Amino acid sequence: MLLELSGVSKRFGARLAVDRLDLAVAAGGCFGLLGPNGAGKTTTLRMIYGVTRPTAGTVRVFGLDVTRAARAVRARIGVTLQESVLIDAISPVDNLRVFGRYHLLREPELSRRIEELLDFLELRSHADVPVKALSGGFRRRLAVALSLMNRPELLVLDEPTTGLDPAVRLALWSRVRALQARGATVLLTTHYMDEAQRLCDRVAIVAGGRIVADGAPDALIRAHLAAEAVELDCTPQEEAALADGLRPRARLRVGGRAILYVEDAGALVAELRHRNPGAHRPFVVRPTNLEDVFLALTGTSLEAA
Amino acid sequence: MSVSARHALAVWRRNATMYRRTWWLNILPNFFEPVFYLLSIGVGVGAYVTRMDGMSYVAFLAPGLVCVAAMNGASFEVTYNIYVRLTFEKAYDAMLTTPIEPDDVLAGEVLWAVTRAAIYGGCFFVVIAAAGLAPLPRALLALPLVPLAGLLFAAIGIAFSLHIPTIDLFSFYFTLFLTPLFLFADVFFPLKERLSPRWLWVAEALPLLHPVRLARAAFRGTATPILLWDVAYTVGVSALLLVWARRGVRRRLTS
DSSP: OOEEEEEEEEEETTEEEEEEEEEEEOSSSEEEEEOOTTSSHHHHHHHHTTSSOOSEEEEEETTEETTTOHHHHHTTEEEEOSSOOOOTTSOHHHHHHHHHHHTTOOTTHHHHHHHHHHHHTTOGGGTTSOGGGSOHHHHHHHHHHHHTTTOOSEEEEESTTTTOOHHHHHHHHHHHHHHHHTTOEEEEEESOHHHHHHHOSEEEEEETTEEEEEEOHHHHHHHHSOSEEEEEEOOHHHHHHHHHHHOOSEEEEETTEEEEEESOTHHHHHHHHHHSTTTOOOEEEEEOOHHHHHHHHHSSOEEEO | OOOOHHHHHHHHHHHHHHHHHTHHHHHHHHHHHHHHHIIIIIIIGGGGOOOBTTBOHHHHHHHHHHHHHHHHHHHHIIIIIHHIIIIISOHHHHHTTTTOOHHHHHHHHHHHHHHHHHHHHHHHHHHHHHTTOSOTTGGGGGTTHHHHHHHHHHHHHHHHHHTOSOGGGHHHIIIIIIHHHHHHSSSSSOHHHHSOGGGHHHHTTOTTHHHHHHHHHHHHTOOOTHHHHHHHHHHHHHHHHHHHHHHHHHHHHOO
């Protein structure tokens, strides 16, 4: 196992941020830690790169105990933090140079890797402009480039695309996939379920410091809900009638909106049309996603039918 | 955990990179400040003082001011600048995603503060020597004191910075600690002639007193046993505070 957490807890005073977490991640692929803000994701990451010490349990990375061998572990890990750690006053190239020295890189290797990363993350257009003049997307790409200076075997991304516009998110996702193709393992946290679904081949849903579900996105959807979701505005009584007649695998209610989960929405759609000829009650049929699983497992009322 | 010299040097180089970009802006005041002091206090006020300790007042002033320059150079670095790197630039959070450990951060920052003290105090020395106020070559013995005074004030300042809750307290550090030291620690007048002997031992607690006494001895070319106490104080207090700072750095950077 590339990464192994067993019985890991972290307490900050009275608050238990991480609660007896068990997790094993094999090399290769992309693993996602999903959860709302405050679920313990960042604390878990910090324990993985050895900056936060677990109150109980052990964290092993590359087979090494992180609390004993933090230096050796971090030499092989790249971490992109949520907040910017870029030096605003200097250029991307100089930022990369400073960061490369933290890894004890020297010339000519230092310059070689900088050149490589300028291309890989498409930073060349503004390579010599002070960072403070750059856009959010460019800054985030540079932040990822910094964490690749040591050619990490494991790349840790904490909320990599928060606050970025869609085009920039897509571009960043493509880079993450390219890294995986080169053999790096990626571990990311996100509260964007679409991001997790697109990038990760395995996800763990974290709530209140615990893992509430763990598996491939599709498998989680199949295990907890069903392939398709039908959303419509209706009263609980109307919903009950529909559920009674059509027996969806699961139901979820968010305010005045009901979501019914079925393997094949065809029958449900036909029934809805049949019951309201001409009334055209608007409804949405869509594939079930991780957002639904997340809601089902952590949030609002879900009744298994 | 232990210090890795190469990683500490990487921390040092980050600061050096930032400093070098504007080195001529940074270094210029270091030359002007001593000139102003020597002109105003040394030559201006000094005109009303016939002899001081067997020399002109401006010559009496010179060695103390070299130490003050070192004190200021180190102090700025380990207060405002460290606070900015810690809180706003998240520099240490970035370093701790790499093989750099908290001990390396502390070592690198102290080394950098000592470097700044050496630059600041070194410039001062050059001006003083050019003005003929440093009896060469024996005054050169005072040069190693510049980084030593820098180390002492780096240790004091860093221990303070790591244990205060808000940046506002730095103004206290400067006006209620460094300024009184500057004014009362033997730089402008010999403390032992103005203070009743009963209280002289209290004055021995003032950190700046010791480098100043050492520098003055070097300029004068006289050695007395008390200088051993001055060296011991400077090294000892630095070491003690750095041990305390080490705990502070770990507490601030890791959890």
